[in-house]
Structures are given as C-alpha cells and as structure tokens.
Amino acid sequence: MTKNDTAKNGRRKNGVSYAKWGYIFIIPFFVVYLCFTLAPQFLTIYNSFFESYRVGLTQVGPNFVGIENYKTLFSPDSSGVILVLKYALNTFVLWILGAVPQFVIALLLAIFFTSYRLNIKGQGFFKTVIYMPNLIMAAAFSMLFYTLFSRVGPIQALLEHWGWIDASFDFFSKQVTVRGMIALMNFLMWFGNTTIVLMAGIMGIDQALFESATIDGANAVQVFFRVTMPLLMPIFVYCLITAMIGGIQMFDVPQVLTNGKGVPNEMTRTLVMYLNGYLTNKNYGMAGAISVFIFVVTGILSGFVYKSLVAQYKDPQRKHRERKGNVL
Amino acid sequence: MSRKLDDNTRGRIKLIVLRVIVYLILIFLTVLCLFFFYLMIINATRSNAQLAAGFTLLPKENFFRNLVNAWTDTSINIPRGMLNSLIIALSSAALTTYFSALTAYGIHAYEFRGKRAIFTFIIAIMMIPAQVSALGFVQMMNKLHLTNSYIPLIVPSIAAPVVFFYMKQYMESVLPLDVIDAARVDGSGEFRTFNTIVLPMLKPAIAVQMIFSFVSSWNNYFVPALLLDKAEMKTVPIMIAQLRSADYSKFDMGKVYMFILLAILPVMITYILLSKSIIKGVTSGSVKG
Numbered sequence: 105m106t107k108n109d110t111a112k113n114g115r116r117k118n119g120v121s122y123a124k125w126g127y128i129f130i131i132p133f134f135v136v137y138l139c140f141t142l143a144p145q146f147l148t149i150y151n152s153f154f155e156s157y158r159v160g161l162t163q164v165g166p167n168f169v170g171i172e173n174y175k176t177l178f179s180p181d182s183s184g185v186i187l188v189l190k191y192a193l194n195t196f197v198l199w200i201l202g203a204v205p206q207f208v209i210a211l212l213l214a215i216f217f218t219s220y221r222l223n224i225k226g227q228g229f230f231k232t233v234i235y236m237p238n239l240i241m242a243a244a245f246s247m248l249f250y251t252l253f254s255r256v257g258p259i260q261a262l263l264e265h266w267g268w269i270d271a272s273f274d275f276f277s278k279q280v281t282v283r284g285m286i287a288l289m290n291f292l293m294w295f296g297n298t299t300i301v302l303m304a305g306i307m308g309i310d311q312a313l314f315e316s317a318t319i320d321g322a323n324a325v326q327v328f329f330r331v332t333m334p335l336l337m338p339i340f341v342y343c344l345i346t347a348m349i350g351g352i353q354m355f356d357v358p359q360v361l362t363n364g365k366g367v368p369n370e371m372t373r374t375l376v377m378y379l380n381g382y383l384t385n386k387n388y389g390m391a392g393a394i395s396v397f398i399f400v401v402t403g404i405l406s407g408f409v410y411k412s413l414v415a416q417y418k419d420p421q422r423k424h425r426e427r428k429g430n431v432l
Numbered sequence: 433m434s435r436k437l438d439d440n441t442r443g444r445i446k447l448i449v450l451r452v453i454v455y456l457i458l459i460f461l462t463v464l465c466l467f468f469f470y471l472m473i474i475n476a477t478r479s480n481a482q483l484a485a486g487f488t489l490l491p492k493e494n495f496f497r498n499l500v501n502a503w504t505d506t507s508i509n510i511p512r513g514m515l516n517s518l519i520i521a522l523s524s525a526a527l528t529t530y531f532s533a534l535t536a537y538g539i540h541a542y543e544f545r546g547k548r549a550i551f552t553f554i555i556a557i558m559m560i561p562a563q564v565s566a567l568g569f570v571q572m573m574n575k576l577h578l579t580n581s582y583i584p585l586i587v588p589s590i591a592a593p594v595v596f597f598y599m600k601q602y603m604e605s606v607l608p609l610d611v612i613d614a615a616r617v618d619g620s621g622e623f624r625t626f627n628t629i630v631l632p633m634l635k636p637a638i639a640v641q642m643i644f645s646f647v648s649s650w651n652n653y654f655v656p657a658l659l660l661d662k663a664e665m666k667t668v669p670i671m672i673a674q675l676r677s678a679d680y681s682k683f684d685m686g687k688v689y690m691f692i693l694l695a696i697l698p699v700m701i702t703y704i705l706l707s708k709s710i711i712k713g714v715t716s717g718s719v720k721g
Contacts, residue, residue, distance in 0.1 A: 129538025137591035147568030261486035304715035
C-alpha cells in the first residue's frame with residue numbers, strides 16, 4: 105500500500121494527474137474481454153445448469169435442471185464407463201507420451217547448446233529446424249500424418265517393402281500406433297519451443313556458478329542437478345505448466361487424425377473432442393458441464409504442479425538468489 | 433577423491449566422443465523434423481498413379497499439374513480459404529499488437545487506483561483456455577447473427593493477455609518514463625505520445641508479436657469450425673479437416689498433398705525469411721515466467 109502511494113506521488117511531478125489516461129488506454133481491452141470472453145464464460149457456466157439439446161429438428165429446453173448435467177457427466181454409461189474420466193485419462197496419456205520426450209530432449213539440447221566445453225557449431229541452423237514444426241498448422245500436420253500413414257500411404261508401403269509389417273497392418277486400428285502418432289506429432293511440435301526457452305533460462309544463470317562448481321570438483325551430472333536444475337526451476341515449471349495447459353486443450357491433432365472419431369474404440373478421444381462433439385450436436389447443457397469441468401481441471405493442475413515443484417527446490421534456489429542477487 | 437587434472441588426453445578423447453554423440457542426436461532430430469515435410473513436398477510433385485506406386489524420396493514432374501488441380505478444385509475452394517484466412521489473420525495481428533501495446537502502455541506509464549489488481553487479473557486470465565468459453569461465445573454470435581462473419585474471429589484479438597504481457601515486459605526494458613515526461617513538456621498529448629513516440633520504440637516487439645498472432649490465427653481451427661459453415665467463409669484449417677472427412681478413396685492424392693502444402697506455405701515462407709527474429713521472440717517472451 106505504502107509502496108503504491110509513494111510511486112503515485114513520485115510520478116505526479118508537475119501536479120497534474122494523468123491517471124485518467126491509464127483508464128482510457130485499457131478500456132478497449134476490457135470492453136472486448138468483457139464482451140467476447142467473460143460474458144461467454146458466464147453464459148457457458150449458466151448453460152451447464154439447463155437442459156438444452158436437439159432431437160432431430162426439435163429443440164428440447166432450455167429448462168433449468170440444477171446440477172443434473174453434472175450428474176449425467178459423472179455417471180457411468182451403459183457399459184459402466186464414466187466417459188468424461190475416460191477422455192480425461194486419454195488426454196493425459198496422449199499428453200504425457202509426448203511431454204516426457206519433449207522435456208527430456210529439450211533439457212538435453214538446452215544443455216548441449218549452452219555448453220562452452222562442447223561448443224556446438226551450427227546452432228542457428230539446428231534451432232531453426234527444430235522450432236519449425238511449432239508454427240505448422242496442427243490440422244495440416246495431422247492431415248499429413250494421416251495421408252502418410254494411411255493404408256495407401258507411403259509409410260505403409262515402405263514398411264511392407266522392408267517386411268516389417270504385412271498388408272493387413274493398419275496404423276489406425278491399433279491404440280498404440282494412433283496414440284504413438286499423436287504423441288510424436290505433439291513432441292515434434294513442441295520440443296523445439298521448449299529447448300529455446302530452457303536455453304534462454306540456462307544462459308540467464310551466472311556463468312561463475314558453473315565455474316566455481318567445477319573448480320570445487322563437481323562433475324557434469326552434479327553440476328546439472330545441484331546448480332543448473334535448481335536455478336532453472338522457475339522457468340522449467342513455467343514451461344511445464346504451459347505445456348500442461350496446452351495438453352488439456354489438445355484437439356486439432358487427434359480430431360483431424362482420427363476424423364473426430366478417436367479411433368480405435370474412442371481411446372484417442374480427448375476432453376475437448378468430447379466438448380466439440382456436444383457443441384456440434386447443439387447439446388448445450390452437457391457442453392456447458394464439460395466446459396466447466398475443463399475449466400476446473402486447468403485451474404487445479406496448474407496450481408498443484410506449480411506449488412509442488414517450487415516447494416521442492418525452494419531452498420537452494422533462494423540461497424543462490426541471495427548470493428547472486430536475483431539472477432532470474 | 434583426487435582430481436584427475438593431469439589426465440589430459442583421456443579428457444580430450446571423452447570430449448570428442450561426447451561431441452560425436454551430440455551431433456548424431458542433433459542430426460537425428462533434424463531429419464525427424466524435416467522428414468515428414470520433405471515427403472509432403474516430394475509427394476506434391478507426384479501424380480495419383482505415381483503415388484500409388486509407393487514410397488520414394490525423389491521428386492517427379494507433376495508439381496504444377498497438382499497445383500492447378502488443387503487451386504481449381506470445386507469442392508474445396510482453397511484460394512478463397514486462403515483469402516479468408518489471410519484477411520482474418522492480418523487483421524487480428526494488427527489489432528492484437530496495437531491494442532496490447534496500448535493496454536500495456538496504460539498500465540506501464542500511468543499510476544491509477546486498482547492498477548495492480550488489474551495487472552494481476554490479466555496475468556491470472558492468461559492461463560484460461562479459449563475452449564472453456566467457446567460455448568457461450570458461439571451462442572452469443574448466433575444470437576447476434578455473427579456466424580459466417582469475420583468479426584467474431586478478428587475483434588476478440590484486441591484482448592490478448594499473452595501479447596499484453598509480452599509488451600509490458602518489453603516496455604520495462606526499453607521504455608524509460610523520462611521519455612514520456614519529455615514529450616509532455618514538449619506539449620505532446622498522451623494519445624499522440626503513444627502513437628508517435630512509444631509505438632516506434634516498440635517496433636521489434638510489435639513485429640515479433642504480429643508474426644506470432646498471424647501464425648496462431650492462420651492455424652486456428654476450434655472456434656472458426658464452430659462459427660463458419662458457409663463454403664465461401666471457410667478458413668484453411670476447416671478445409672483441411674474437410675479433406676480428412678471426405679471420401680478419401682476417390683481423391684487424387686497428389687492434389688491432397690498439394691492442399692496440405694498450400695495450407696502451411698504462407699507460414700513456412702514467413703518462417704524461412706524471418707526465422708532469426710522469430711526464434712529470438714520465443715525466448716524474450718517467456719523467460720521471466
């Protein structure tokens with residue numbers, strides 16, 4: 105409070121208050137945010153308490169049903185499966201399959217690129233190449249994978265030619281191959297981005313810390329776990345959270361790859377694909393309930409991961425910060 | 433635990449081996465990243481019959497035939513789709529950078545009540561995915577008869593918390609408040625100061641964010657697919673998804689590869705020309721976490 109006041113007084117140099125300009129400049133943002141995000145957000149939540157869907161051409165509802173949609177969402181279907189949890193698990197599995205190699209490789213590359221001892225040449229080229237898939241339209245990338253891996257595609261032909269698979273093999277009939285393709289695409293699209301961000305993080309660490317650790321006799325592994333990792337933690341956590349939130353939104357890749365069907369046996373259907381299904385069928389009650397569910401999951405996950413990871417590395421981090429005077 | 437400082441040659445051999453391994457990993461990843469796109473380009477040069485013959489790494493001569501076939505296709509109007517996507521992406525990029533800079537400037541340069549709370553609020557909503565409000569958004573656009581219109585795909589980009597945050601951070605590093613005071617002394621109005629003095633100083637940040645917002649708008653699929661169902665309004669990602677759901681066996685595969693190539697071409701060209709500044713933009717945007 106006091107800090108705020110002094111800042112305010114400090115800047116009112118010639119006795120004129122410019123405060124109103126601050127408000128004026130942020131008005132467009134907030135008007136648009138209110139109209140196109142916040143109001144729709146509340147409308148979405150509101151919808152989740154109503155029964156509203158279509159059977160053929162007749163519209164049922166909207167009728168207020170309380171938490172009935174949420175009950176339906178979390179009750180098992182005829183075969184005893186709670187669909188939303190199944191799709192949440194699918195989403196998580198698809199994400200983790202891509203995220204584990206993404207973070208391991210990105211961390212490795214970030215260390216390679218920043219190592220003076222290794223002195224890797226052609227970094228600009230490598231970075232340009234590995235970041236490229238991040239900018240590619242996910243829908244087009246996914247369509248490309250479909251064409252390349254389909255029954256009549258070149259990959260199938262090549263592997264048959266090599267005798268690795270026979271003609272009856274279908275990449276799109278097995279859970280492991282479809283999930284593998286989605287994970288591979290997600291990996292390719294994101295590991296370059298993570299590498300670049302982690303690299304910047306490592307370069308932000310004071311070089312003297314690495315030197316003194318080495319002089320003290322620490323080997324490369326020790327330097328990594330005792331110096332690099334603790335100091336990199338805030339950025340690593342940031343990457344992890346954004347990746348996770350991106351993962352919850354996973355849609356374009358599995359949607360286009362499986363033509364919205366989540367083949368095989370809906371084992372690659374994600375939460376947002378589930379939402380999209382209800383949105384296109386105009387079942388707004390259920391779509392609302394799923395939206396709220398995704399909203400809540402996003403909030404919990406980001407808070408949880410952030411807290412647990414920061415707590416784990418808090419002490420060494422603080423020590424280093426005090427010594428160096430806030431390196432990050 | 434004696435230090436082996438004297439063991440020079442062993443250390444050097446170790447380093448060489450390590451370097452070889454690192455380069456092998458890098459080459460493998462490079463090949464993996466480029467392989468699928470290379471196949472796409474090669475396959476876009478082959479006719480349907482040539483494609484049916486199987487796998488090859490060598491180009492054929494049918495590139496222009498495929499291009500003409502794809503460009504003039506009647507069921508998937510790719511030139512129109514690209515025009516729609518271009519209009520939406522360019523307008524979004526312009527609006528999002530200008531207004532994010534304006535908002536960030538409002539927070540950065542002025543002191544007013546509730547400023548801190550507003551800043552925290554914007555940071556808090558940064559994490560909320562667009563999908564969770566899509567239902568209400570689509571419903572509202574239906575009510576306002578704004579489906580099959582550019583407006584709901586362009587105007588919301590005015591409120592982009594991520595771009596705002598980037599601009600705010602950029603201003604902290606390049607925009608001293610003295611400059612603004614000096615402009616005031618010279619009698620410049622607040623709005624004019626922003627447009628003529630502050631904006632030019634933000635040029636690098638604006639350029640980078642324009643590219644990123646152009647790309648994300650060009651690639652955006654979820655919301656546009658819910659709003660656009662008229663053929664002449666569809667954007668490129670919707671057309672690509674349409675390609676996937678069409679009866680595949682009847683398609684000229686050369687044309688399919690050409691469609692995919694066209695869908696990613698504008699972004700690819702931008703990237704090839706500007707990769708250096710784009711990669712720089714990735715880092716400076718998120719380092720502070």
